[in-house]
Amino acid sequence: MEVITKEDLILINELSSRSYSGNRLLSNASNNEKSHLAEIKRKLKTIAEYYSKHYSESYGEFDTSVSTGNDIAIGGTSFKRIWSGIFKGAENKQYAAQISFVMDPIKPCLNVGFYFGRASGHSLNKTQRNNLESQLQKLADNLVKTIESNEPFRRKYNSLLDFGFKAYAGSEELQGAEWMKRINSSAKSSQIYAKIFPNDFGVIDNSTVDSYVAQIVFLMGGVSPENVSSGVVLRPLSPEQRAKQAERNAEIGLKGELLIMEKERKRLLSLHLNNRSYPKHVALESMHHGYDILSLDEKGDEIYIEVKTTTRLKKDPSSKVFFLSTNELETFENESGKYRLYRVYDIEGRPDLDIVDLNKVEKRPDGYICNYM
Incomplete structure (x- = not known):
């Protein structure tokens, strides 16, 4: 064709x-x-x-x-x-x-x-x-x-x-x-x-x-x-279609990370934290960090941001479910005071987001599927 x-x-x-x-x-x-x-x-x-x-x-x-x-x-x-x-x-x-x-x-x-x-x-x-x-x-x-x-x-x-x-x-x-x-x-x-x-x-x-x-x-x-x-x-699905499915899922995730990167740049500028090393998109370097973005809090201390992105609307109950890897969960447990999880909704429409407290979400043991309200 x-x-x-x-x-x-x-x-x-x-x-x-x-x-x-x-x-x-x-x-x-x-x-x-x-x-x-x-x-x-x-x-x-x-x-x-x-x-x-x-x-x-x-x-x-x-x-x-x-x-x-x-x-x-x-x-x-x-x-x-x-x-x-x-x-x-x-x-x-x-x-x-x-x-x-x-x-x-x-x-x-x-x-x-x-x-x-x-x-x-x-x-x-x-x-x-x-x-x-x-x-x-x-x-x-x-x-x-x-x-x-x-x-x-x-x-x-x-x-x-x-x-x-x-x-x-x-x-x-x-x-x-x-x-x-x-x-x-x-x-x-x-x-x-x-x-x-x-x-x-x-x-x-x-x-x-x-x-x-x-x-x-x-x-x-x-x-x-x-x-x-x-x-x-x-x-x-054929092997090629499965590969395209994985590529598509990665594309959705990357769009959410880029959105948060831009928001973090603006936030750090507004706080006059103009360190060129932050925010840093570490997920582009390795998947083993347990988070996607290295940034700073209001005091200038490092924070670890994990971004979970969906194309669903925020009002959709299914948008309140996401997968958390073992590495991500362990990083959160070891660095809970520094860990932030951003849930991005409707990334290809009118994006919206929540900051999710992982201490308050329901975690199911089947691969750490998380559910929150």
């Missing part, structure tokens, strides 16, 4: 920011831009066709679709969403469950995730629309039942938000449990997706897209009624 490039993403952002007239793209776009757009659609079509074939054996046959027709939305003045996807559960994709690849209209990124259709078939009569909406809701009901009744499926669902996926109903971001409750009453325009940005070489490489699809595609197995009772076979 050809890769999506930063130039592709920027073009979509630019086209999406413009107004058009006469229901015509060329009213405010060049022929070169139109040709480039056609190339982007071709890439997206290839991506959808690849994943349709790749996962059909595990989850049944998929239909594929890509943005077609007029690129100007109904109303004639704005640019349409550009996307491709694989779908099942209905012949009309607007009333189906989908794995979609959507060019973000505002940010230079590709949105990859699980979508329930928008239920907006404009050419349908009321009876047809009601039947399709009922069919769409059954898909959502099946998914909720599968999550509730299948423990491995539920664990995998709960892990999505730790990988960086976000759950939405329309434009409202929800916790995992809230999303299940919402789709149980109305599936329309509900989705769980992640934003993938280009790497340092200006591309979104195929292995990165594959790692996100591998995390989310299992949900397609939960919408079929036969799988609610018989169970969904969860496809294991």
Whole structure:
């Protein structure tokens, strides 16, 4: 597959920011831009066709679709969403469950995730629309039942938000449990997706897209009624996908550490502690320190900061659970007066943090999983 490039993403952002007239793209776009757009659609079509074939054996046959027709939305003045996807559960994709690849209209990124259709078939009569909406809701009901009744499926669902996926109903971001409750009453325009940005070489490489699809595609197995009772076979990750998963977890952790490093720099400056040796990002040198950042307290004495980062919202109860290594726990016990633990929430959205007192958290012995309120 050809890769999506930063130039592709920027073009979509630019086209999406413009107004058009006469229901015509060329009213405010060049022929070169139109040709480039056609190339982007071709890439997206290839991506959808690849994943349709790749996962059909595990989850049944998929239909594929890509943005077609007029690129100007109904109303004639704005640019349409550009996307491709694989779908099942209905012949009309607007009333189906989908794995979609959507060019973000505002940010230079590709949105990859699980979508329930928008239920907006404009050419349908009321009876047809009601039947399709009922069919769409059954898909959502099946998914909720599968999550509730299948423990491995539920664990995998709960892990999505730790990988960086976000759950939405329309434009409202929800916790995992809230999303299940919402789709149980109305599936329309509900989705769980992640934003993938280009790497340092200006591309979104195929292995990165594959790692996100591998995390989310299992949900397609939960919408079929036969799988609610018989169970969904969860496809294991390949070695490359596992490596990408570990890389992704490390990326999330590093983002949190960099955030705290910047906050510590500002804090030390405000205290007029302008020692160039602090703060020091020791986690970049070794994983054996038992903490991530060496800094100073208000008196100028050294403190040890451990950073635990999540992509979950602070209000999410699951964000109050984190793993503590034996080395980290021993360092805390030996240096409890100097040890600080920062819990960073929503690192890829609107970051927030707590300073957690490890003396007051519940520590479970299965690898020192910590839970706090």
